[in-house]
Amino acid sequence: MSAYVVGMDLGSTSAECVVIDERREIVATAVVETGTVSRKGLQRAIDEAFGEAGIERDLVRAVAATGYGRRLVPGGADFVFTEISAHARGVAALFPGVRLVVDIGGQDTKAIQVDEAGRVERFAMNDRCASGTGRFYEGLAHALETDIESLGEFASRGKADLEISSLCATFAVTEVIALLAKGHDPADIAASVHHAAAARTLGLIGQVGKASPVALTGGVARNAAVVHSLSEALGEELLIPENPQITGAYGAALLAAESLDGGSQPDQNATAPAPPHDHGGSGSCADCAGSKTESSVTMLTLTAPSGRVV
Amino acid sequence: MASLLEDKSNRLRMTGRGGELVGAYWDELFTARERGAQVVWYNGHALNPLFQAAGISWCHGEAFSARLAAQHLEGPAQLAGEEYGYVNELCSYSRTHLGCAVLTNDFGESETGIVDTVDQRELASRLPEPDFFVNGYQGCSTGQQWDQMSYRILGKKVPIFTLSLPYMFGSKPDAGYLVGEEWETATDYVVDQLEKLIEFLEVQTGRPFDHDKLGEIMSYIKAASQLRREAMALCMAKPAPATYWDWVASIAHINFMPAEQRLIDYFQGVKDEVADRLASGVAGVADERYRLYFDGIMNWNKLGWLARKFADADAAVICGRYTHQNFWQEPQLIDPENPLRGLAQHYLLCSNSQGFKTLKQAMTKDCDDYGIDGVIFHASRTCRAYTNHQHLLARVAENQLGIPTAFFEGDIADAAFYKDEILETRLAALLETIDAKRARN
Structure with a gap:
């Protein structure tokens, strides 16, 4: 059968x-x-x-x-x-009951508003910019000489909120290197980049409209610092699947x-x-x-x- | 969606005939010098009736760029523009046309060796140098400077006239579509500007301007526009007998082709074909399941490709801001006895010149009239003017009309900014969202 x-x-x-x-x-x-x-x-x-x-x-x-x-x-x-x-x-x-899904994968970010039955009501995707995606965090981890699995925990140790002007997956690394050269704590840099990326994701969510509850999916949801930053930016807890x-x-x-x-x-x-x-x-x-x-x-x-x- | 193995689009036969007319127009322009004609390069609004009445050959910069892109011949001109110093984020229409100016000017051997002499000969020999420029653009800051840049590339040797056109904010209490103080005041202002342009043309040609000829020209345009609008209206039927791509294919005719009897004949042929299809139940897309509105300037490199791609998904793109809210779209405003007022009002009606209030009203009306299920936004990378309002319009479609939307990135004339997978995914998601909405209802 x-x-x-x-x-x-x-x-x-x-x-x-x-x-x-x-x-x-x-x-x-x-x-x-x-x-x-x-x-x-x-x-x-x-x-x-x-x-x-x-x-x-x-x-x-x-x-x-x-x-x-x-x-x-x-x-x-x-x-x-x-x-x-x-x-x-x-x-x-x-x-059941989630109304907003934020999916952050290898090179896409999607904000999806769903109805009570889980059907898509509206959606928005990043344009051809990998900011805040898995590729972006891979580059960040590399620049900070850590690995992608440890990046979230590493960023969670950061305290300062540094100004990050570029979130381009390429130029952010350049900026990170410049900040390192100025002597900033790598954990502070990591935390600041996570905050800045969360703010950008917030803009994407704004295109479809915020709705609650919110679930975060995709491989990037395994990064605790992303969860924290986005949660803080949205002002609410995020639901994370066991294996996002x-x-x-x-x-x-x-x-x-x-x-x-x-x-x-x-x-x-x-x-x-x-x-x-x-x-x-x-x-x-x-x-x-x-x-x-x-x-x-x-x-x-x-x-x-x-x-x-x- | 399956891969595009089968073409399910059913474009109008008249499109082929239209292509011949456009080709003939450009061939005639390319030989203007041999015929001793004066040539004007212009950008922005359809000033061509004035040039035609003045006996001048005209080259619309955007149209030439779009034509090169549609024929996949834009590369050398864009490269020449970049070699000259224009970055690839600049409007690709202007970058292409400025590249043509660079090539036309024939600076001799390329400084960097990027643009070779073959490219120079091929393009430079085709587009005749201008005797003067006229710029008539609002709502787009690049457009306003574009001819100024060409003027400099050509060594400031030829005169230039810039038409001043106001932006229609629509913010006064009585402001509305075709009504209100702003509309009347702006019309008077543009009429005055056109009278000054006519004085400039008289100086350039050394002849008195032929106002009777302009009236005659505008009567052709009025009749052609009426036929075009009537043919479009037939597509309110389900399934639609023709699609947005057919109206895109006839933009050249209504926008800059010489106004004469054959223009009317062409649009009569278009309308007849659409009416025949309607009578015999022939659709523009074989299995129409979705009716879409297209917001954005055309991606000229991809006209045929997009027509096939949407049809492959059973999506009939019925209408759009570019085709339905531009190009002599209110023919009743044209009075051949008093042509300047109708000209002025159509320049003000260009959707690039309209504030959000009017754009919203127009999109809402088209979505209602044509029974639209979804709106697809072409976010053109190098055209800021046309993308300015798109997120606001998307919000209106979603929140007020209950119509799902999706965006895809591309460009007007630079193929490098288009990625097929992005459109593929977003179109599929849009159609799935429409299905979900239907399931809810």
């Missing part, structure tokens, strides 16, 4: 794959850093997800794709959605499942197959496939004071 729907998000810096069962619950996830849009990276994500779920591929009912590389899915996708709709749907499942990178892939899978079922709700009485899976300590899909409900998604523990853990 074909039971599973696969959602894939092939972005500019990573590939994500999510497998959901017929109750639309996540049974496996995989995130592969690719460096750029990569068919091979997507294939690796698919292999990892299927390996984790331990399911046969002929049990897959449909494949849905989103992201810049959505047309690169091996064998083609049954459904294709934009990241905007996919993130909106994913967030609506993770956090998979939100688009998850949303694409849900949209595909709903399309297959004519928009109906999942059959809660359906019995999901119980695939053997070994999480290997990743915890990302939880030992949960048979019992987890949408509202019980485990949240990433953040050091940011404003990121609410649900």
Whole structure:
């Protein structure tokens, strides 16, 4: 029996794959850093997800794709959605009632206002400027001689608010180097850049209009300093998924499942197959496939004071 | 959306005929010197009826830049402009045309070696040097200086006349579309300016200006415009028998082609074809599912591409600010017996000259009249004048009309500023948002 729907998000810096069962619950996830849009990276994500779920591929009912590389899915996708709709749907499942989604990925920032059902009402995207995106923070981390995983914690130590005049992904690095040369504390510089980038994101949100509650998705949501700065700029807590990178892939899978079922709700009485899976300590899909409900998604523990853990 | 393997756009057949007319116009201009005609370079509003009445050959700078871009021949001129010293953030219309001035002037061997002599010969030999300049631009600061720059490039050797045109803020209590003190006062002012321009033309040509000829010319324009507007109105039907791209393709004709019987014949042909399609149920987009409004100047490098791209998504772009709120759009204002007033009022009606209040009113009316589902904004990188109000207009569409919007970046004549993936994603998201709205309703 074909039971599973696969959602894939092939972005500019990573590939994500999510497998959901017929109750639309996540049974496996995989995130592969690719460096750029990569068919091979997507294939690796698919292999990892299927390996984790331990399911046969002929049990897959449909494949849905989103992201810049959505047309690169091996064998083609049954459904294709934009990241905007996919993130909106994913967030609506993770956090019912959210009205504003801010997705910050590898090179895009999106502000998406959604209705009560998670349907897109309006959206705005950054223009061709990578300010405040994953690429931007990679450059910042490099200039500050730290790694991207540590950048958020590093910036959280900063106290001063320095003036950052350029948020161009290229020129900001030049400015950071100049500030370092003047003897400023690298943590202060990191914190100041995060504040400035948050202010810019606020402008994008202004285009669609602020609405509450707000969820932050995309890989950059793992950066605690971004969460803190944006939360402070918005004046409210942000909802952060446990694994913010998979939100688009998850949303694409849900949209595909709903399309297959004519928009109906999942059959809660359906019995999901119980695939053997070994999480290997990743915890990302939880030992949960048979019992987890949408509202019980485990949240990433953040050091940011404003990121609410649900 | 699938890749563009199949062309689902259904452009009007008359577009081909129109292309021949435009080609003939430029060929005639390129030979103006051989015919002993005087040549004026001008920018901004459609001053061509005055030049035609004065017996002068005219070159509209923006139009020439747009033509080069549409033919993918803009590269050498833009490179020449950059080599001369203009940065690529400058309006690409002006950068292209200024590049033409550089090439026309034939400075000899390129200083930097970037623009080679082949480029110089190809372009310089085609666009004849001007005998004088006339600038008539408002709402765009680059436009106001553009001919001044050309004037300097050509060594300040030819006269220049700058027409002063007020911006229509629409802020007075009685201000409104075609009404109010501001409208009347501004009209009187521009009429006075046109009378001064006519005096300048008389000096340049050494002949008295032919006012009867101007009246005759304006009667052709009035008739052509009426036909164009009637043909556009037929596209309120669902599905629309023609699309925005068809109206873009006929901008040249209404905006700067010689006003004569064949102009009327052309627009009669356009209207007949649209009416025939309507009668036989033929649509401008094979499977029209979405009706869009396009705000922004045309991305001339991408006319055919965009027509196919939107059609591929079953999106019929029906109307837009550029095509529907410009170019003799109120023909009832034209009085062949008193032509200067109608000319002046159309210069004031250019959407570049209008404050937000009027733009909002016009967009709202077009969205209502044409049954618009979504608005797509072309944020032209080097045209600040046209992008100034776009976020305000988007807010009106979203909040007051309940119509979803999306932006994509591109440019009027510099292809480097357009990225297909950006439009691809945003158009798909716009259509998904329209679907979501329909589902809600």
